[in-house]
Amino acid sequence: DAGITQSPRYKITETGRQVTLMCHQTWSHSYMFWYRQDLGHGLRLIYYSAAADITDKGEVPDGYVVSRSKTENFPLTLESATRSQTSVYFCASRDSKQYFGPGTRLTVT
């Protein structure tokens, strides 16, 4: 199906574990983004990518790693999850408009 998908949709993990959130888009958009959304903070940009093999830090990059080896995929890795990383994570891609994935709700216990 065309569009932008995220997996998993829900994840519970323990403090200190590594977690990877997947994002896949079928449009071949150059730009892709990762956000987290928390009450009181709204949407905050973690990382973004202007093209394959080009990534840049956003507003809150600490504790996260991204890669973009292929245009269509933009995985986000939490190297050692902390409770403060409990959040809803949205991936997005854009051309003249920005499209959001359905989100991943991550809980770190």
Place this chain on the structure above:
Amino acid sequence: EDKVVQSPLSLVVHEGDTVTLNCSYEVTNFRSLLWYKQEKKAPTFLFMLTSSGIEKKSGRLSSILDKKELSSILNITATQTGDSAIYLCAVFSNDMRFGAGTRLTVKP
């Protein structure tokens, strides 16, 4: 530091009212300003504005950018209960910054 500020933070109106939501920004290397509507799920795109003074319109919603004042407004006329949502403003500059959103509640 880049920032995007939306006002008001919340608004309660009755069906049929007209509302104006505000977004102001301070960013370096402004490229575009975007408006989104978020209900219970992911934000959905409404408008992207790059040029000052040109109104974008979609049904009862319209938006305009004022680069001199570093701001944008989103107007909704003849509001309906289905317009109840959080409206997000975002500015694409060196990265992408979102405002905290305006929570609009439309009462029947």
